[in-house]
Amino acid sequence: MGYLSCNAESTIKVCDPCNWDYYRKEPKKNKPRRTRNDAGIRQFRYTDLLTATNGFSSDSFLGKGSHGSVYKAVLDDGKLITAVKKTSKNCNSPADNEIEILSRVYHPRLVNLIGYCSDSLCKNKLIVVEYMPNGSLYDLLHSSSCKPPGWSSRVRFALQVAKAVQTLHSGNPPVIHRDIKSSNVLIDQRWNARLGDFGLALIGHVEDVRIKCTPPAGTLGYLDPSYLAPSDVSTKSDVFSYGILLLEIISGRHAIDLKYSPPSVVDWAVPLIKGGDFAAICDGRVGPPVDEEVIRSLTVLAARCVRSAAEKRPGMEEVVECLTVVSKRVHAGPVWSNLRRCVRCVHKPMAINHPAFEGSEEAARSSRCGSRRNSRKVTSVADRGGEANVIGEGVVRSKSIGSFTEAMATSMLKIGPTEIDMDGEHVVLVRKKPAKTPTVKLSKSRSMGVLQSPRLMNLNGKQYVFEIGKRRNSSEFDISKLVINFDDDKSQRKILEKPLVFV
Numbered sequence: 001m002g003y004l005s006c007n008a009e010s011t012i013k014v015c016d017p018c019n020w021d022y023y024r025k026e027p028k029k030n031k032p033r034r035t036r037n038d039a040g041i042r043q044f045r046y047t048d049l050l051t052a053t054n055g056f057s058s059d060s061f062l063g064k065g066s067h068g069s070v071y072k073a074v075l076d077d078g079k080l081i082t083a084v085k086k087t088s089k090n091c092n093s094p095a096d097n098e099i100e101i102l103s104r105v106y107h108p109r110l111v112n113l114i115g116y117c118s119d120s121l122c123k124n125k126l127i128v129v130e131y132m133p134n135g136s137l138y139d140l141l142h143s144s145s146c147k148p149p150g151w152s153s154r155v156r157f158a159l160q161v162a163k164a165v166q167t168l169h170s171g172n173p174p175v176i177h178r179d180i181k182s183s184n185v186l187i188d189q190r191w192n193a194r195l196g197d198f199g200l201a202l203i204g205h206v207e208d209v210r211i212k213c214t215p216p217a218g219t220l221g222y223l224d225p226s227y228l229a230p231s232d233v234s235t236k237s238d239v240f241s242y243g244i245l246l247l248e249i250i251s252g253r254h255a256i257d258l259k260y261s262p263p264s265v266v267d268w269a270v271p272l273i274k275g276g277d278f279a280a281i282c283d284g285r286v287g288p289p290v291d292e293e294v295i296r297s298l299t300v301l302a303a304r305c306v307r308s309a310a311e312k313r314p315g316m317e318e319v320v321e322c323l324t325v326v327s328k329r330v331h332a333g334p335v336w337s338n339l340r341r342c343v344r345c346v347h348k349p350m351a352i353n354h355p356a357f358e359g360s361e362e363a364a365r366s367s368r369c370g371s372r373r374n375s376r377k378v379t380s381v382a383d384r385g386g387e388a389n390v391i392g393e394g395v396v397r398s399k400s401i402g403s404f405t406e407a408m409a410t411s412m413l414k415i416g417p418t419e420i421d422m423d424g425e426h427v428v429l430v431r432k433k434p435a436k437t438p439t440v441k442l443s444k445s446r447s448m449g450v451l452q453s454p455r456l457m458n459l460n461g462k463q464y465v466f467e468i469g470k471r472r473n474s475s476e477f478d479i480s481k482l483v484i485n486f487d488d489d490k491s492q493r494k495i496l497e498k499p500l501v502f503v
């Protein structure tokens, strides 16, 4: 995909040096909510960036966009890892624009500016931004080499991007990004989505002459069809692009894909949504979410964002509100919310080299025994931030808040073997067949040992294994321990326990 219009003029107008001080001279009320200048934007020397990127070597190369290439740079004696954007065209405008805007906004859901380099040794300005080690949302959604994200992750990414866009729109003056798309959503170290690439962004009020004179720009497939002339620009153009992104997140389909008819995701999805066939647009690789209301809300919201009449689209504040509700629902669906309330788990995975596990068959044993002893207690993964008790390093238990009944388990199992995102970080893995009993090396004894085999649950004549996984990356989980007790079963025959299994 390329830019429909992204010429130098469009950004030169924004970055016209005569206008640079415009906002600085504005009275206080027009100042942005938070400026980065206070936080300190660093000026880097070209030679330092050259060293930090091994001379912009292929080893440091992260990717190429329409304006240039991006390299990983290790600075400050390895303490600071950044991404350096190097413009290939002999033009500073996109870089100037990005520096100008990012130096005025800061948000944890943005790929924030760290600094830049404009010394005489470099031909074009270099931008230094936060390094995002986990690729882009585009990669996560469309790469065949990684497992597609589950619904909880999809909703979380959608909400995080919505919050980033809302922050931009609610600034004073507002920022219109103009290039919201999955390849501009990068994934940080903690698997959070961040909106980046401000090369086309505009800062100012829509009535500002400078904004009104900037030619339309964006990426085909995401570009608002009602944004045809410079004066059409508004925050609602971003809402449209966001709607396309949301459809892409829901369906796993590209914004435009010539393999399909119709190729545009909007033309394909909106009639299905209007006809109430919400499940039909769900990514076939993950299937529809358990709670039908989740997919209904998501699809209807996406359809509203891509309405052709800009004024009928919701504002980003409403989008955030709606997704917050969906997010709560996806994390606490009718069945899973009960599960969350009654699951006891040792929420930090006991990695084999974890300090809590060092020589700790004892620790493992006491943890297991503790679980049994306290089998009446039921705790929540999701509520771990609440009233949690720390039981030795790496083991956190929260207070008892509910119970798990056989009826709940039975209804869960109707869904069959599956993975359920609970809070974006933890996943319940319901497996029909027991995982192979793992052999692990016990650090103290240095011998190979077989840890306790997984406990099974026998319901409706079928055996299932329940595990709690803590997300390591998009497709891998550290399996931890899950204990479920049945309050109505005093003999505790049905205690389900799956301690210390590693994958």
Ligand SMILES: Nc1ncnc2c1ncn2[C@@H]1O[C@H](COP(=O)(O)OP(=O)(O)OP(=O)(O)O)[C@@H](O)[C@H]1O
Residues within 6 Å of the ligand: 001, 002, 062, 063, 064, 065, 066, 067, 068, 069, 070, 083, 111, 129, 130, 131, 132, 133, 135, 136, 179, 183, 184, 186, 196, 197
């Ligand atoms: N902060 C970053 N951390 C890590 N990788 C990054 C970062 N910024 C960009 N990249 C990588 O570099 C690639 C190029 O990024 P860039 O923003 O220049 O272009 P793009 O968004 O992919 O395309 P376009 O320029 O057409 O919008 C991205 O696809 C991404 O893989």
